[in-house]
Amino acid sequence: MITRLLSAIPVWLRILIVFLAQAGVLGAMIAGKMHTLRTGTELILDTAPVDPRDIFRGDYVILNYTLSLVPAHLLTDPEGVNSGDTLYVTVERTAEGSAGAVLGLSETLPPPAPDRVTLKGVVDGIRQTALEVDATGAVLSEREAMRFQMVYGIESYFVPEGEGGALEALRNAGIGALRVLVAVDAEGTAAIKALIVNGERVAEEGLF
Structure with a gap:
């Protein structure tokens, strides 16, 4: 027909x-x-x-x-994330209007907050650097060293x-x-x- x-x-x-x-x-x-x-x-x-x-x-x-790699441990269950998943990256917005520290990572859009901006991105890969160290020189755990490679369009x-x-x-x-x-x-x-x-x-x- x-x-x-x-x-x-x-x-x-x-x-x-x-x-x-x-x-x-x-x-x-x-x-x-x-x-x-x-x-x-x-x-x-x-x-x-x-x-x-x-x-x-x-x-x-x-x-x-610099925001292309974000700390996975900011998410409650980073092990459950796969390439292609959508995540929301919340960053500090400094006085000059630039992106500061990554403040949050979530699977849903968080409510707006002062001096914060949330970008919608897609996970393009997952990186693990077991020998990465923090500011004090301490070796990070595998979970803390896990990074999501993000793309934002x-x-x-x-x-x-x-x-x-x-x-x-x-x-x-x-x-x-x-x-x-x-x-x-x-x-x-x-x-x-x-x-x-x-x-x-x-x-x-x-x-x-």
């Missing part, structure tokens, strides 16, 4: 329907990102060097963050042609050389607003 109905629709009309459906999905994605950029809480993230096997790709800068950023190499060099120069300004909405979704070099915004995202 359905096959007969579809066959009765002209080819050009079927193509038009598919095109409009795809355009609608794309439009919804763009609208969602614009809403996050306009209304989200601004937060400055420090980048970290990227594995040399995964460097600058074309006109996209690949970004890694802000791991790449389009830049004008020819600018990627310099930004890549800054990213790999060490923590703080290249920073990223993001907007985080009430659901924890983050979107990049600009890259920050020497305290100045560069490659700023337009709002159309």
Whole structure:
């Protein structure tokens, strides 16, 4: 029955329907990102060097963050987490608007709190460093040394042609050389607003 109905629709009309459906999905994605950029809480993230096997790709800068690795022991049951699971990472928002210490890790979105921002991320891997030590030099337990590799949907950023190499060099120069300004909405979704070099915004995202 359905096959007969579809066959009765002209080819050009079927193509038009598919095109409009795809355009609608794309439009919804763009609208969602614009809403996050306009209304989200601004937060400055420090980048970290990227594995040399995964460097600058074309006109996209690949970004890694100090928040890409979070302590798993902040979660009640870290052993029950698998790659692909969604977690919410709550960080301190400092006076300058940058991300401070990781204050919490949860499987559900926590209620909002002053001077805190929660980012929604996906577990991309689990790391175990049994010989890791804390600030006092004491060896951490296996549970304390467990880290979740997180992705937040802000791991790449389009830049004008020819600018990627310099930004890549800054990213790999060490923590703080290249920073990223993001907007985080009430659901924890983050979107990049600009890259920050020497305290100045560069490659700023337009709002159309």
